[in-house]
Amino acid sequence: MFKRLYYILLQRIYVFRQKQKPCQGKVFMFHEVNEKDDLYAISTEHFKELLENLMQKKKIVDIETLIEEKDPDNVVISFDDVYESVYLNAYPFLKEKGIPYYLFVCNEYLDQENYLKTDMIKEMLKDSKAILASHHYRHVLSRFMKDDELKEELKRSKEELEDRFDVEIKDFAFPFGSMYACSRENIEAASGIFDHVFMTYALPYREENGNIIPRINMNNETYRKEMR
Ligand SMILES: [Zn+2]
Structure with missing residues (x-):
């Protein structure tokens, strides 16, 4: 409990x-796109409104472009878990x-009820600019998790996605993704x-953080700020 509070405070100071x-x-992080009233959902209408706005005023890019250009107007779209509503x-x-977008798929959720099915992802990869990634x-x-155990599991996630979908998996998002959820050693292991x-x-993204990419959670509240 004390440890958790310590990291919450540490993250607050860091973010400030x-x-x-x-x-x-x-980089924007979405979860569900539907009419649920939830911190991790955005309505279909708000989602489209936000993206229309971004297309007019900013540029939706992939992560390589964002890192290379360091342009404040560049935005990356990403989905976590990933739900069928996406x-x-x-x-x-x-x-x-x-529009290019990232699907951070968690292997244990794949093909489960309410989550993306293998055939859906294959279609998204073929017919749109989806980029498959590991969650x-x-x-x-x-x-x-022990260091070895974590590395094993991340490699397994990457390899199984690569085999099933015949694409290279270059990107990874930590579940929960906070300072408490992942240690410095965890981040180092994933970076390898x-x-x-x-x-x-x-x-927002900052060059000094290199390949460690922060993301902003988007829901029916937070999207308004980004519409300005
Ligand atoms: Zn998640």
Whole structure:
């Protein structure tokens, strides 16, 4: 309990200090796209409205472009877990507009009820600009895993996704993604396996953090701020 509070405080201080620095692009993290009233859901209408706005005023790019250009107007779109509502409510729009987006799939959720099915992901990869990425093999807190165990599991996630979908998996997002959820050692372990490691500190991208990428959670509240 004390340890958890310590890391929550540490992250608050870190976010406060980082926020003062100039933005070099942003990564948005979505979960469900549907009518649920939840911190981890955005309505289909708000989702489309936000993306229309981004297309007009900013540029939706992949992570390599964001890191390279360091342009405050660059935005990356990503989905975690990934829920079936993304296929039903977000994918048609992303496909129609030719928008690149990341699917951080957790192996244990794949093909389960309410989550993406293998065939859906294959279609998204073929017919739209989807980029498949790993969200761990199991949806667990990495902090409590032994280093070897974590590395094994991350490699297994990467290899199984690569075999099943015939694409290279270069990106990884930690489940929960906070300072408490993942230790420095965890981040180092993931960096040895993937090109980019995505967290959930609600911050814009900064070059000084290299391949460790913070992300901003988007829901029916937070999207309003980004519409300005
Ligand atoms: Zn998750």
